[in-house]
Amino acid sequence: MKFFIDDLPVLWPYPKIYPEQYQYMCDIKKTLDVGGNCILEMPSGTGKTISLLSLTVAYQQHYPEKRKIIYCSRTMSEIEKALAELKNLMKFRASELGFTEEFRGLGLTSRKNLCLHPKVRHEKNGNVVDEKCRAMTSGVARRKLEAGDESISLCEYHENLNDLEPHDLIPQGVFTFDDVLKYGQEHKQCPYFTVRRMMAFCNIIIYSYHYLLDPKIADRVSKELSKDSIVIFDEAHNIDNVCIEALSVDITEDSLRRASKGANSLAKKIDDVRATDADKLQNEYQKLVEGLREAEVARDEEQFMSNPVLPDDLLSEAVPGNIRRAEHFIAFLKRFIEYLKTRMRVLNVISETPTSFLKHLRELTFIERKPLRFCSERLSYLVNTLELTEIEDFTALKEIAAFATLVSTYETGFVLILEPFETERSTVPNPVLHFTCLDASIAIKPVFDRFKSVIITSGTISPLDMYPKMLNFDTVIQESYTMSLDRKTFLPMIVTKGSDQVAISSRFEIRNDPSVVRNYGNLLIEFSKITPDGLVVFFPSYLYMESIISTWQSMGILDEVWKYKLILVETPDSQETALALETYRTACSNGRGAVMLCVARGKVSEGIDFDHQYGRCVLMIGVPFQYTESRILKARLEFLRENYHIRENDFLSFDAMRHAAQCLGRVLRGKDDYGIMVLADRRFVKKRNQLPKWINQAILDADTNLSTDMAMAAAKKFLRNLAQPANPADQEGVSVWSLDDVLRFQEQTKGIGYTGHSTDAPTEAIARDTTKDQDEMDYLLDIEQTLYEEARDMEYTAVGAT
Numbered sequence: 001m002k003f004f005i006d007d008l009p010v011l012w013p014y015p016k017i018y019p020e021q022y023q024y025m026c027d028i029k030k031t032l033d034v035g036g037n038c039i040l041e042m043p044s045g046t047g048k049t050i051s052l053l054s055l056t057v058a059y060q061q062h063y064p065e066k067r068k069i070i071y072c073s074r075t076m077s078e079i080e081k082a083l084a085e086l087k088n089l090m091k092f093r094a095s096e097l098g099f100t101e102e103f104r105g106l107g108l109t110s111r112k113n114l115c116l117h118p119k120v121r122h123e124k125n126g127n128v129v130d131e132k133c134r135a136m137t138s139g140v141a142r143r144k145l146e147a148g149d150e151s152i153s154l155c156e157y158h159e160n161l162n163d164l165e166p167h168d169l170i171p172q173g174v175f176t177f178d179d180v181l182k183y184g185q186e187h188k189q190c191p192y193f194t195v196r197r198m199m200a201f202c203n204i205i206i207y208s209y210h211y212l213l214d215p216k217i218a219d220r221v222s223k224e225l226s227k228d229s230i231v232i233f234d235e236a237h238n239i240d241n242v243c244i245e246a247l248s249v250d251i252t253e254d255s256l257r258r259a260s261k262g263a264n265s266l267a268k269k270i271d272d273v274r275a276t277d278a279d280k281l282q283n284e285y286q287k288l289v290e291g292l293r294e295a296e297v298a299r300d301e302e303q304f305m306s307n308p309v310l311p312d313d314l315l316s317e318a319v320p321g322n323i324r325r326a327e328h329f330i331a332f333l334k335r336f337i338e339y340l341k342t343r344m345r346v347l348n349v350i351s352e353t354p355t356s357f358l359k360h361l362r363e364l365t366f367i368e369r370k371p372l373r374f375c376s377e378r379l380s381y382l383v384n385t386l387e388l389t390e391i392e393d394f395t396a397l398k399e400i401a402a403f404a405t406l407v408s409t410y411e412t413g414f415v416l417i418l419e420p421f422e423t424e425r426s427t428v429p430n431p432v433l434h435f436t437c438l439d440a441s442i443a444i445k446p447v448f449d450r451f452k453s454v455i456i457t458s459g460t461i462s463p464l465d466m467y468p469k470m471l472n473f474d475t476v477i478q479e480s481y482t483m484s485l486d487r488k489t490f491l492p493m494i495v496t497k498g499s500d501q502v503a504i505s506s507r508f509e510i511r512n513d514p515s516v517v518r519n520y521g522n523l524l525i526e527f528s529k530i531t532p533d534g535l536v537v538f539f540p541s542y543l544y545m546e547s548i549i550s551t552w553q554s555m556g557i558l559d560e561v562w563k564y565k566l567i568l569v570e571t572p573d574s575q576e577t578a579l580a581l582e583t584y585r586t587a588c589s590n591g592r593g594a595v596m597l598c599v600a601r602g603k604v605s606e607g608i609d610f611d612h613q614y615g616r617c618v619l620m621i622g623v624p625f626q627y628t629e630s631r632i633l634k635a636r637l638e639f640l641r642e643n644y645h646i647r648e649n650d651f652l653s654f655d656a657m658r659h660a661a662q663c664l665g666r667v668l669r670g671k672d673d674y675g676i677m678v679l680a681d682r683r684f685v686k687k688r689n690q691l692p693k694w695i696n697q698a699i700l701d702a703d704t705n706l707s708t709d710m711a712m713a714a715a716k717k718f719l720r721n722l723a724q725p726a727n728p729a730d731q732e733g734v735s736v737w738s739l740d741d742v743l744r745f746q747e748q749t750k751g752i753g754y755t756g757h758s759t760d761a762p763t764e765a766i767a768r769d770t771t772k773d774q775d776e777m778d779y780l781l782d783i784e785q786t787l788y789e790e791a792r793d794m795e796y797t798a799v800g801a802t
């Protein structure tokens, strides 16, 4: 299909398009036209990825000054999916245009996934792969080999790249991970470095958030991306947490021990080098006098570490005198580590700001702030000078150096929390020093400063206005789309009480009350009786899940569920969970049916799709609030209140609801899919407005205060309806548009400059071919709801009569 949005020709690789996809693309185009940022919430399973790609690629090809598209997603499977969609799109464009455009699209992931070296690629641990690779590819390894060191062997896949034109390591086209591995295998060249080096020469790069948001990686990988790139963060509902994690460091006694060991072996190396090649150290000293920018010239693409935060102006400054000499720097680091060790010997929790930490540090050790700021750069430079390749031994030291730089760079937005015991009831000290970033906007600021257009999007990113506040940026468009459907394919409902009318809730005071636990159990039994195939249950935490499962066991509830479905449980161990998921899928496919018990915020809730028979119903047991006694969370809440005027309760509620929405969205992965979404906690009644618009609007008022038996009746009716064969013709013009529908819509909205803001209007306009005003729409909805309630009452009567 080909159509225009304003003057932009869009090639759409399918014969039909969903109305919301069209509106979504209109909004993205508007954002790109004005050169600003946007937040868009697009319902799960409505083809967000292909809409994003079609529009941005069309825009890039039409306005070549938009040089690059940087598409960031969360998981490897999502990145792979985007690459496959892109490949399909470019094939379609070529067939429509009659020629193949000059276009290169690549995806980047870690070495572990892209390595071809026979001795390295089978390593399970990513850090080991990185280290082994560095040992065969760094400039140091090459120099050692040239000097006659026979213990060194270089990676031929890496070496072969040097024989190729640097801007043409791989032909034009779109390469999925499999393609790039295959190409590397055939041409004996390293896929990882091929992609890394070709990033500057491709039209679109698809990779994980961390390559852009984590300054330690971004500086190394994404530095050369041009400023006029279009940046997309897909699945961005957790973007604030990614930003915070990127700048937070946890230090334990063990990491300090390993850091001391690392410092000692560095000192020994320095002595060795002094004995054999004293000039090397003298040269290093001279360069550092000139400033880090001069010193930087010597770095190769595989430098040991990047600085987490060093501002640009510092790079041109001379490195402070007391850490210029290698041995002085090591002594400095050791002093800092010893200081941290003494700080760990406490029996009470301590929470302090970076400023007070630095003051105490200076009073006790005379360590000043300025040399601390240079620590991570200085360490990186020293490792290069000493030509070290086994840098895994120095990871703990690297962490300490990064901490030193961060703590001395930021006065606000961070907190230090020292916890002597792992849990409140522990008696054996196991201290942890959390250096926690509280301000998500710090890590993402360079992205907003550098790139003109940033698109933040997800299936569940409500409430939209929370993100600009937390991340401190302006938007030109914030929009949440509804899902156009010809028949209701998902049934969201709020269950507030059991059949005995006792309220159900995971509120702390009553969550372990036997009647509440029993009612939750009965809800599970009833839904396992009627749900075909897969049923997914989410709990607010592992702790609660464990306690409720053991009570259910003693109440005989699990035995009852067992009659209808297999029961599988998510655990913190990812391998165990993977096995449980596999069994779950087998049971769903072979007709036995299964229940998967999982936790919100866990791996399953974020990354696993339960489409079609794998998830016909999702039960959200309780509101998934964070553990509010966590000191780190308390500090963040205080920071948000004081700096961004976000109240504690607002943030906690927003955070709980975004995770609840993620869990609900797991079972609906397309318009041909169907499922029931049960929110089982009476507190959801008040919080439903914080759900994504497409879910909230689908909750009928009659379904907001149900007891277990009422919920069962509604669910049975829904499943019966969905069991009727659907007529694809009913979808025409309502939930799918042909080209004629698109053109008709464009014609209707031409005069009023509409490009797709109101999300209901277009569907209605096309479906009924008349324009209804809002009052009339509300009236119609009321009637629909009344009819629905009446129908249900009749059903109850009928059931009662029999």
Ligand code: SF4
Binding pocket: 111, 114, 115, 116, 117, 120, 132, 133, 134, 136, 137, 155, 156, 157, 158, 190, 191, 192, 193
């Ligand atoms: S250069 Fe490439 S193929 Fe060689 S070890 Fe490193 S990642 Fe593996």
